[in-house]
Amino acid sequence: MSLDVSFMFGGISSEYDGSISSLTHIISSYLALPPAERPFSLKQMYHVSRDDSLVRTFPFHSDFTISELQTYISDTSILPGRALLDSFDVIRSRNEYVVNLLPGQFGEDGGVQTLAALFGLKGTFGDPQVASLTMNKFAMSSFVSSLFPTETMKAPKTTLLKPIYLESAMQHAKSLRGPIVVKPNSLGSSLHTAVFDNFLPNEADIYALVDKIFKFDSTALLQEFVPGDDYSCGCIVTSTELIVLPVVKIETENGFFGYYEKQLRHLSNKKIVDKEDEISVRLKHVTRTIASAIDIYSIARFDFRVTNTSDIYFLECNCIPGLAIDSIFTKMLTHHEMTVIDLIQLVASGSNSFIRKPHSME
DSSP states (O other), rough: OOOOEEEEEESSTTHHHHHHHHHHHHHHHHHHHHHGGGGSSSEEEEEEOTTTOOOEEEOOOOTOOOOHHHHHHHOOTTOOOOOOHHHHHHHHHHHHHHEEOOSSTTSSSSHHHHHHHHTOEHHHHHOHHHHHHHOHHHHHHHHHHTTTTTOOOOOOOEEEOOOOGGGHHHHHHHTSOOEEEEEEOOOOOTTTTTEEEEGGGGGHHHHHHHHTTTTTTOOOEEEEEOOSEEEEEEEEEEHHHHEEEEEEEETTTSSSOOOHHHHHHEEEEEEOOOTTSHHHHHHHHHHHHHHHTOOOOOOEEEEEOOOOTEEEEEEEESSOOOOOOHHHHHHHHHHHHHHHHHHHHHHHHHSSSOOOOOOOOO
């Protein structure tokens, strides 16, 4: 029986462009395969427009091209749009398996996952509670810290900033010495994230950045800057196994993998760490432990900082990592001798879909 797969992409978050890049790479890779070698049938593409939040559906066909994809994405007047709930109802009637490529707010934070669970959709949406946890950097860091002794894994000292308690939290943060990172608690792509050499000389700029963050996120983080290098390790979860992918080290000129370093390819160098390397072995171990402790239903990527004394600090989890041709996760897949098409075939055929448990009324 043919495996039918559809994609939901775009979205209303700051990571919209990353979603488009992921789908473009997937479709390009799919088209490059002879039809007889395609491991699944591509059915529908559901584009969630960032302009009006409506969903526009266009089907795959034998003569489909990347140019056609780009036309559909750029011109929302070509197709009528549906509300997301109406689209979910249509997806349910088609009994499709949907790969969720909606990163960031609403697509990755439990919003879409909750609706998918209520509609009983099949796909990579996963558990709404897990999505909410992993998207909340402060909560996820606290959870991960509870899994390990400090000699195995640490977390940067962090102050949670809320508008109602901002002044008292800022007073506490003034005791921090050395570089600090200010960032949103739940936004992706390091948007509105900056490093400051110290708190007191930069107090006005820090307040201004926090005020900007509060326009898009309910909480912000003021965090100690951990000197060292950025590392990332991904995993694939099926119903029978947890595959830990090769570790990637991210090198940047200023030692910080921030917004511009993520957007501009030439500002960072991503390289695979030898599997026998001590840091690689340790990061794979902690990745397996974290992924086993939460119900990941398809893929995830975990980001770390490692100091020059080999202390490992957990930074965050990304449950919808980018699958663009130059993404960190794609690099991991390549060195695991797997393509994005192999990944989707494995996940769609071998992973469980989240099924909402019935509520007890006793």
